[in-house]
Amino acid sequence: MRDRRYIPQYIIFYKPYGVLCQFTDDSTSPRPTLKEYIDIPEVYSVGRLDFDSEGLLLLTNDGQLKHRLIDPQFEHPRTYWVQVEKTPTEESLQKLRSGVIIQGYRTKPTIAKLLDTEPVLPERNPPIRFRANIPTAWIEMTLTEGKNRQVRKMTAAVGFPTLRLVRVAIAHLSLGDLAVGQWRNLTPTELQELRLKVIPRRLR
Structure with missing residues (x-):
């Protein structure tokens, strides 16, 4: 049973070049991570962008949505x-x-x-x-x-x-007017369309 304090989070982030798609780096020479930009607890990236790549990153604590987006059988562009x-x-x-x-x-x-x-x-x-x-x-x-x-x-x-x-x-989510290193919450319309695309009707 989910903790009653659980609040679903859905955000998009403009990942800069040279930032890891994780919140910690245990290497001997730590590199910049998402922690330096995003202060929302327990959200995780949906898929990854390489350290040397930039652009749109979707993060959420919604396990079902994350699974649907990264599972190869549920193709999304x-x-x-x-x-x-x-x-x-x-x-x-x-x-x-x-x-x-x-x-x-x-x-x-x-x-x-x-x-x-x-x-x-x-x-x-x-x-x-x-x-x-x-x-x-x-x-x-x-x-x-x-x-x-x-x-x-x-x-x-x-x-x-x-x-x-x-x-x-x-999918239909884009960088829009986000600046490098900025993030924002998905709008209700963006979230609804995302759910319609990736979650079968019987599971919504």
């Missing part, structure tokens, strides 16, 4: 803006869409398109390392799975290493 070395060809983008082989596993179909202009994003700290003789480009990728460092492995597999990776949406 995650959208990323990816800065890569060189400019991908249409052939390379089609390979991403069809699925690429990573360590013996073929990735599921992906939406991948070249962005016409560089997206408006805060400067990364530290900035990426530019090489004058190698151009860069931005791809928008939408995946329905989230294996370890998958986006980076996919772009590398087609010959375009990732330089910067920003998750901009999870």
Whole structure:
């Protein structure tokens, strides 16, 4: 039976570069964690963003919702803006869409398109390392799975290493006007739509 003091929490956070998706770091050289930004007790990230990735992170203490969002059988889209070395060809983008082989596993179909202009994003700290003789480009990728460092492995597999990776949406949730390092509660409408997407009617 749940503690009567239990209050469900649902928040989105703009994770900065160089922050762990956890609240503690027991390594010998501790790195920045979520604790430095979020003061709500007992919420946990739904899925992860790598230490060197940025963007939207969903956190909750609702175990049922978290399970539905991270269980592979309940596919939900995650959208990323990816800065890569060189400019991908249409052939390379089609390979991403069809699925690429990573360590013996073929990735599921992906939406991948070249962005016409560089997206408006805060400067990364530290900035990426530019090489004058190698151009860069931005791809928008939408995946329905989230294996370890998958986006980076996919772009590398087609010959375009990732330089910067920003998750901009999870399902219908987006960064909106959040600043880097800021978080907010989901609105009632956002939460209702999320529940409709991931929880069967009989379990609501």
